[in-house]
Amino acid sequence: MNESSFVPAGTRGLVLREGLLWEKGKPGRSAMSIPESGVPSASLPDDLAGPGPDWPNLSEQEVARHYTRLSTWNFGLDTGMYPLGSCTMKYNPKINEILAALPGFARAHPLLPDEAVQGELRLMHALEEYLAEITGLAAASLQPGAGAHGELCGMLMIAAYHRNAGSGRTKILIPDTSHGTNPASAAMCGFEEVKIPLGPGGYMEAATVRSLLTDEVAGLMVTNPNTLGLFESDLADVISLVHDRGGLVYADGANLNAIMGYADLGRIGVDVVHINTHKTLSTPHGGGGPGAGPVVVSRTLAPYLPGPRVVKNENGYGWNHDLPLSIGRIHGFYGQFRVLVRAYAYILSLGPExxxxxxxxxxxxxxxxxxxxxxxxxxxxxxxxxxxxxxxxxxxxxxxxxxxxxxxxxxxxxxxxxxxxxxxxxxxxxxxxxxxxxxxxxxxxxxxxxxxxxxxxxxxxxxxxxxxxxxVRRLDEVSAARHPLLTGDMLY
Amino acid sequence: MRYLPHTTEDIEDMLQAVGARELDDLFAAIPPACRRQTPLLLPPPLTEWELTSHLEELAAQGGGDWRVFLGAGSQEHHIPALVPYLAGRSEFLTSYTPYQPEMSQGTLQAVFEFQTLISRLVGLEVTNASMYDGATALAEAALMAMRIVRRVTLVVSSLIHPHWREVLATYLAPRRDVNLVVLPAAADGRTDLSSLDSMPASCAPAAMLIQSPNIFGVFENLPASAKAIHTAGGLLISSFTEPFALGLSKTPGSLGADIVCGEAQSLGLPQGFGGPTLGLMSCAREYMRQIPGRLVGRTTDLEGNQAFVLTLSTREQHIRRSKAVSNICSNAGHCALTAGIFMAAIGGDGFRKMARVNLDRAEYLKAGLIRAGFAPLFSAPTFNEFVLKAPAGFAAVHRRLCRKRILAGFPLASWYPDLPELKDAWLFGVTETRTKADIDALLREVT
The missing domain is CATH 3.90.1150.10 (Aspartate Aminotransferase, domain 1)
Incomplete structure (x- = not known):
């Protein structure tokens, strides 16, 4: 493009004012039809009975205008380019929204008998296999609710592995380029962070890692490519060093979008990686989730995956609860299923591409x-x-x-x-x-x-x-933090 | 491929611009030992139409068309078409976390409104922007209470959803210092608080964790729970799986809860085989600097206009790293937005009326089942879920109904094998989506 011919997309436009929800509506309105109960009326005893929440009462059109106006104050990926580093804001396919809303999936109760949910289970089983193939690892669990939850899951598995081995390892090596979630996840598992300083080439050096390794080190958390966008050149050597000292390796999959089909995490020696479906696998981020953070593991860690696990059996697909080494449940049910439907649809749309x-x-x-x-x-x-x-x-x-x-x-x-x-x-x-x-x-x-x-x-x-x-123009963020007003009812 | 915009010419020109001959050259930095040696063994790419057929085939083998008389942490409620329609606007759906507030005011104001309406629902001043789900919210609430009180004993009701207690155990597994004291069920279906009085002073609790209505559908005695745990110097964490109960009952905040967490899938989100749903977390104002997750606050811009922004981020992992109150980053933001739209649509009056329909229909089924030979097990009041002891032969009826794609309750003995009184006890749930005709049809089947 000739620079002098650049016409920025940003321009003026009519921006409508819109007050807060409770500044609208009046008693007597409703935007939702309420059925008659059609049966005898019941009531709660006086000591339990309460007035119900003080929410505003709006008409359907008032609700539609309110949220439509709010939406126009937002910038989404469909509005324009969103080159947010480490967030992989790739296009969110529209068909995947429709597929995730299919009533067969959307209306399924999670405690239905296995024979009722063969479609859901078959999808989850296949998705686990695809994720294993993409990463080069052995087995997967779809339970974690987002990327950081996948990290927590991975670190809980590493902690459980060492507990099972009877070792009281307390430290985790983390490069200083890492996302903040890495040390935070490690800390939630009781591990102490040991920082690996960045080498002059923009990656961690094997020699540095060797000097930091002790028998107290439970493992390494590594983002690869790292947050400078550079492939960790010494990674294979680093991982050998960690494994030789009895540690395990957690890979942060935030940057997996760089290496699909090119790098083999199994060959590299990774023991567990999480995948952010809202990054690599195109599920919409929704302004703050829901994501999904499946974990994929080596054979070493497979017995520690969260449970229950979906399995193929003589009747089709079912749940296996008999997992003696599993870290247990990490989600109320089986994970962010309808997010996983989108990820599955994305993988099938591209395949080897x-x-x-x-x-x-x-x-x-x-x-x-x-x-x-x-x-x-x-x-x-x-x-x-x-x-x-x-x-x-x-x-x-x-x-x-x-x-x-x-x-x-x-x-x-x-x-x-x-x-x-x-x-x-x-x-x-x-x-x-x-x-x-x-x-x-x-x-x-x-x-x-x-x-x-x-x-x-x-x-x-x-x-x-x-x-x-x-x-709005730039905000007064200092006052926001000094005098927090976190609801419309909070006063200072 | 429709998602990849590059033409062959684009690729050639761009490769030239970056000094590479072919795409694979861009990966020269990957050492040989790290390289993948085989092609990706995945099915060939599907067209949009092939993909749709395949997913429709799977969905047809899904459980969406069952008539379910069960909640147990996943509730079927009506969702106005308005709600997913507005939430699906791509300005909301395709945005990231609102790190740049000037171009994210839509998400920020919507979440601020969500925080406000949830605070009013539960009766506590502060609500965060959401957690992954109710179960993880409960686990985080326990960690939060231990930080606040600086103690390591947790008193946990055995009548919290079993899956939630499993998630709590998963989070606590590496914490060798934590003691769990489990409170059993009392005869009336509430948590038995009596052992709290006899607890030795040495196991000073950080918090009591309770669920109301509990897994039996029974309203707990929150004032007594609050008194007991506050006397022992701990906090009351009150949780719920069905927010509609709060349409008719007093708020947990007004009854003494210090932290409230819950599952809000009922507020406009489909059950979706268990996810994604919406974890709630609220607390008293004095604990707001210990609450995990995102918080949206009100402020002004440099021209004095009202504006909203993520705030108190010094609690969070991207600032504090290993010293953060939690590792949570992406949460269930779009589910919170959706719940906000649902709350705006149903309104306070509608919410109360809908809660009443739930209570009425549940009581109607309960009375009908008792007439059909089921026996009440617990005397304490319930909302839209309840437990009854089934007459002999009901398991066979249940199996027969499954063949008609009707789920008539859940056998509680599978969750509480050690409680002989729950042998033949079944948990039922009824919401406004089960009509009188549905209920009558079920009653005919079991009579």
Whole structure:
């Protein structure tokens, strides 16, 4: 794209005001038909009876307008490019929403007898096999409710493995590039974090890991590619070292979208990996979940998977509850089933072409990296995987920082990249375009980033004041935290 | 492939721009020892139409068309068409966590409203943006109470949903310091609190965990529970699997609960074979800095306009890492949005009326079954679930009904094999989705 011809997508538009729910409606209205009970009336004893919640009463149209107006204040992946690093905001196929809502799935009670839910069980069984194939590992459980829950599940399994072996290992090695969920998940299992400092090449070095390994180390948590978008070059050696000292290896699958069909986690020696279906497998994130965080494990950890486990038997499919080493249940039922339907549909839509999705995700990230590195500082100038990390190093000189760059991108019609993460890079700008973005869209994003770099030099106020085109301007986040108002009824 | 926009020409041009000859060259950084040696062994890609046929075939073998007389943590309620329609707007559905508040005010205001309406439902000041489900909310509530009180004994009612207690046990397994004291059932179907009085002072509890209505459908005595645990210096964690019970009953907050957690699938979410659902977590204001999960707060922008933002994030993993109050990140945000739309649609008046329909129809089935030879086991009041002792031969009737795709209750002995009084005890549930005609038909079958 010729830079001078760049016309940003961000423009003006009519934004409607909309009050809070309880400022609308009046008693006597309802947006839902309530059936007559048609049977004798019953009541609760006085000591239990209460007035019911003080919720507003709205008409159907009032509800429709309220939420439609709210939705227009939101930016989604269907609105525009969402290159949020480490979040893999790839296209969410529409057919998958329809399939997940099929009444056969949506209306199924989880305690129906096995013969009633053969469709659900067959889907789950096949999905577990596909996830094992994609990762190169032995067995899977679909129970964890989101990525961090999968991490917790993985660490509980590692803890159970060591308990079963009678060893009281207390430490977990975690690279300092990791997501915050890694040390938090380890801490929930009573493990103490030992940080692995980043090597000069942008990856952890085997020699560093060797120096940190002791017999107290229960395992390693590693994100690969790491959060700099770089493949952990020493990983095979690192894992051998950990295994030789009796530790196990948990892989954070947040960045799996980079390596499907290219890397083999089984060969690498991973013992457990979680998969964020709302990243790699295209299920919508919904502004904060529900995700699903299936875990896939090596033969070593398979006996520790959560239960019950779906099995194929002489009658078709059923549940196996006889799992003596299992960590037990980690979800009220079997996991985020209707999210898993979408993930299953996505895998079947691409099949072996999942490998191509990874290849194009990596191509898109490298294309952005090459197109911006003359204007933005690139702390590790190596071929990247699915994301690239820049900094505000050059812009800082003119008094503009990463936050200002991000906010200016909003005015130009893009969701900003992930900012100030990973923590090991000052002023990080972490860009993950995913394979879903076309070359034209990438070119428009690149042009926008270049325009912002130019504006930083020529008219930094444009960045410092941004965003100006949104429903609201920059927020007073300090007051929000100092004087929390978490409901409409809370006063200060 | 319809989800991959790159033409052959795009790929060639872009490869040239990044200095690579072919796509596989981009993966040169993967050491040979880490490489996959075989192609992905997956079925060939399906067209949208083939995919739809395949999933429709699976769904046809699914359980969605059963007539179910059971709740037990998953409730069938009517969902107005409005609710999934609005929640499905892609500005909501395809957004990420609202890290950039200026372009996420829709999600943020909707979650703020959700927090407010749930706080009003349970009678506690603070509600978070959701947990994965009710079971994990309960486990997190237990961890939260132990942090607040700085004690490691938990008093757990045996009448909390068995799956939820299993999840709690899973979360606590690595915690060798934690003591669990299990409270048995009393004769009236409530939790027996008497052992609390005789607990030695040395096992000072952090919290009592209770569910109301409990797994027998029975309303617990929350004021007595609160008094007992507060006297011992601990917190009361009250949970529920059926929020509609709160349409007719006093709030757990007003009865002394310090933390309330629950499963809110009833509020506009399909049962979906158990997920995704909606975990709730609320607490008294003094504990808000210990609550896990996202919180949306009200503030202003630099022009003084009302605006909403994620707040108190110093509790959370992305800031505090190993010192965070929980590892939770993505939660059930879209389910919370959906529940918010449902609460707005049904309204306070509608919620009370619908709760009444649930109670009436459940009592109608209960009375009918008793006339048909079932025996009441517990005297304490229930809402839309209850337990009866079945007459001889009911198991065969149950199996016969299964062949007609009717689920007539759940045998509690499979969850409580050690309680002889629950031999032949069946748990039933009835919501507004079971009409008088449905109930009469069931009663004819069992009579």
């Amino acid at each position: 999942l490998k191509k999705a990874s290849a194009l995700a990596v191509l898109n990230a490298n294309y952005i990296k090459e197109s911006l590195k003359d204007l933005y500082e690139l702390p590790f100038d190596r071929p990247c995987m699915h994301e690239c990390v820049f900094t505000d190093g050059r812009q800082k000189a003119v008094g503009v920082n990463t936050l200002d760059i991000a906010k200016r991108l909003i005015d130009l019609g893009f969701h900003p990249p992930t900012i100030y993460f990973p923590l090991v890079v000052n002023g990080a700008i972490m860009i993950e375009p995913t394979e879903s973005e076309s070359r034209e869209e990438l070119d428009a994003f690149i042009a926008a980033m270049r325009q912002v770099a130019r504006e930083a030099e020529e008219n930094p106020d444009l960045l410092l004041q941004a965003p100006t085109a949104t429903k």
